[in-house]
Amino acid sequence: MTMNAIEAHDLVREHKQGRGVCGVTLAVARGECFALLGRNGSGKTTLTRLLLGMERPAAGTLFVSGERIEKGSRKHLGNTGASLDTSIHWEQLSGWQNAYFAARSYGLARSAVESRLEELFVLADLRRCAHDPVRTYSFGMRRKLSHIQALCHDPELLVLDEPTGGVDAHFCTKLAGLVSQRTRQGRTTWIAGNDPDWISGVATRVGFMDSGKICAEGTPEALVREVAPFQEVRVVMEKAPPLPFPPIPGIRSLVQNGNEATALMQRDPHLVPGLVTWIASHGGVIKALDVQRATLRDAFLLKTGRELKP
Amino acid sequence: MKPENVFQLEIAGVLSDKLSLFLRFGFTWLVALPLTILPVSPGMSISGLMMLFLLTTFFGAVIATARRRSEGLFSRLRLLPLSRAQIGGDYLLAGTLLGVVRLTPVLILFALVRGEKISASLLLHVAGLLVVTVFVLHGAGMLVGMVRKSNQEAHLLGALATGLIALVSDVLPVHAGMQGFARAWNPLSMLAGSLERVFHGAGSSEASQALACGLVLVAALVVFVWRGLAGKFAGNPTLPLFSKGGLGGFGKGTGQGEDPGDGKTAPRE
Numbered sequence: 249m250t251m252n253a254i255e256a257h258d259l260v261r262e263h264k265q266g267r268g269v270c271g272v273t274l275a276v277a278r279g280e281c282f283a284l285l286g287r288n289g290s291g292k293t294t295l296t297r298l299l300l301g302m303e304r305p306a307a308g309t310l311f312v313s314g315e316r317i318e319k320g321s322r323k324h325l326g327n328t329g330a331s332l333d334t335s336i337h338w339e340q341l342s343g344w345q346n347a348y349f350a351a352r353s354y355g356l357a358r359s360a361v362e363s364r365l366e367e368l369f370v371l372a373d374l375r376r377c378a379h380d381p382v383r384t385y386s387f388g389m390r391r392k393l394s395h396i397q398a399l400c401h402d403p404e405l406l407v408l409d410e411p412t413g414g415v416d417a418h419f420c421t422k423l424a425g426l427v428s429q430r431t432r433q434g435r436t437t438w439i440a441g442n443d444p445d446w447i448s449g450v451a452t453r454v455g456f457m458d459s460g461k462i463c464a465e466g467t468p469e470a471l472v473r474e475v476a477p478f479q480e481v482r483v484v485m486e487k488a489p490p491l492p493f494p495p496i497p498g499i500r501s502l503v504q505n506g507n508e509a510t511a512l513m514q515r516d517p518h519l520v521p522g523l524v525t526w527i528a529s530h531g532g533v534i535k536a537l538d539v540q541r542a543t544l545r546d547a548f549l550l551k552t553g554r555e556l557k558p
Numbered sequence: 559m560k561p562e563n564v565f566q567l568e569i570a571g572v573l574s575d576k577l578s579l580f581l582r583f584g585f586t587w588l589v590a591l592p593l594t595i596l597p598v599s600p601g602m603s604i605s606g607l608m609m610l611f612l613l614t615t616f617f618g619a620v621i622a623t624a625r626r627r628s629e630g631l632f633s634r635l636r637l638l639p640l641s642r643a644q645i646g647g648d649y650l651l652a653g654t655l656l657g658v659v660r661l662t663p664v665l666i667l668f669a670l671v672r673g674e675k676i677s678a679s680l681l682l683h684v685a686g687l688l689v690v691t692v693f694v695l696h697g698a699g700m701l702v703g704m705v706r707k708s709n710q711e712a713h714l715l716g717a718l719a720t721g722l723i724a725l726v727s728d729v730l731p732v733h734a735g736m737q738g739f740a741r742a743w744n745p746l747s748m749l750a751g752s753l754e755r756v757f758h759g760a761g762s763s764e765a766s767q768a769l770a771c772g773l774v775l776v777a778a779l780v781v782f783v784w785r786g787l788a789g790k791f792a793g794n795p796t797l798p799l800f801s802k803g804g805l806g807g808f809g810k811g812t813g814q815g816e817d818p819g820d821g822k823t824a825p826r827e
Contacts, residue, residue: 302636326639336634338567340575349561352789353638381574 619699674759686771
């Protein structure tokens with residue numbers, strides 16, 4: 249039995265249209281927040297559906313929560329909460345009724361359901377319309393309801409497909425906090441998404457998916473460092489004496505243009521204070537400072553942008 | 559109503575949509591009214607009622623199942639730890655209950671207006687056959703509805719299958735020899751036969767038949783009450799799919815009432 253929360257070996261699932269998953273091998277440890285970034289049609293949702301046992305792998309093996317997953321595998325679902333990219337609810341019933349049904353189906357005790365749902369509906373800012381029929385909900389509200397249903401039983405494995413699609417920035421921030429809290433508590437989260445900025449704040453490890461394969465994998469920091477090992481620091485000075493090249497290891501260049509100086513340096517957090525101290529020691533009075541670093545978005549675009557590849 | 563299982567979910571859904579409820583019941587009773595109160599021949603009246611039963615149960619189930627599939631409701635349910643049998647079984651039971659509730663007034667009206675010397679055993683026989691017929695037709699309709707995903711195809715297939723069932727059930731009289739054959743196994747045909755007896759005042763039903771139908775009624779009642787109240791007082795509303803701690807050995811915090819120390823984990827049943 250595998251000790252990882254998710255483990256896939258040479259997983260293949262092909263669709264008639266040619267998209268799907270083509271030989272994915274990966275392992276997600278318990279307590280990790282693993283995020284998958286990829287273009288539309290890169291196979292993220294197919295891989296997510298495979299995890300949930302909604303599709304059968306054509307080849308390869310997949311273990312989730314220690315259970316080997318085939319189509320129709322159900323056992324692991326008791327400890328899994330999933331919110332897929334399409335929000336499907338019983339439209340004539342209220343949001344509360346939908347969530348209540350999900351919570352009870354997961355086996356949450358009656359005594360615990362009300363308080364747990366209350367907490368989640370408040371978090372999602374849906375408390376006021378909790379008892380309105382879902383057909384009156386907006387797209388974003390439906391997405392939030394899906395997330396509530398996935399979270400209601402505080403699952404060991406949380407699967408979120410496009411979690412930030414259509415929801416407001418307030419909820420995105422709260423969801424990020426919730427996912428981070430889960431990670432600290434040792435619970436596993438799987439995210440398939442298209443929002444590198446949000447993902448870089450919550451994921452402990454990220455995989456870039458392209459054409460059904462994971463083409464890069466690592467911590468957000470490592471992935472960014474891999475494609476862009478340098479950061480650019482722009483310094484605006486009130487008083488700017490002519491500056492020589494700083495003798496600080498890690499600084500690659502310094503270009504001064506009047507009161508403005510731009511330094512290219514390695515992504516080392518100690519280098520910026522070092523540069524500031526050095527400028528001050530040469531009589532420069534700093535008015536503003538702007539650090540520009542590559543982000544996960546840049547790394548993703550560079551790694552998966554086919555037109556950018558040589 | 560707070561639904562605890564698919565059966566309660568379906569019933570809550572039907573009850574919460576008042577217009578749809580009114581249209582469903584209104585259609586059935588509106589079509590049934592001339593067939594029961596107008597002085598048409600018994601053959602025409604019973605054939606008409608059987609066609610109505612076929613439409614409301616079998617054809618209705620085909621369309622409802624295809625709609626649920628196209629709307630992704632089955633896929634949504636498959637994300638929950640519920641087996642196909644639980645999902646299908648609860649939908650079947652809910653459909654049967656709604657069908658019986660919808661069609662019982664029609665039969666009562668028929669018995670009141672057209673019936674002669676009706677005994678309790680015959681009534682029991684008719685009621686039992688009604689439950690069996692609705693159950694079988696609804697189940698068959700669900701199976702046909704699962705074949706096609708689009709509503710258009712489901713309508714076409716459902717209409718064709720309705721015609722076929724009408725033929726093999728002797729609802730549309732095509733051959734005299736067919737009747738005896740159909741009444742030996744087909745609940746719809748048996749129900750038509752029992753309605754003829756109600757009409758002609760054939761008196762009581764055979765004791766064995768009445769007993770069997772009585773048992774069917776009791777069983778149906780028990781199952782409806784069980785699913786309707788499952789989880790309302792105590793226990794898990796779902797069938798005991800997994801035993802405690804038997805969820806694949808996911809280790810600490812399997813969700814079965816364990817608290818990982820954060821005080822956040824809600825208890826489970």
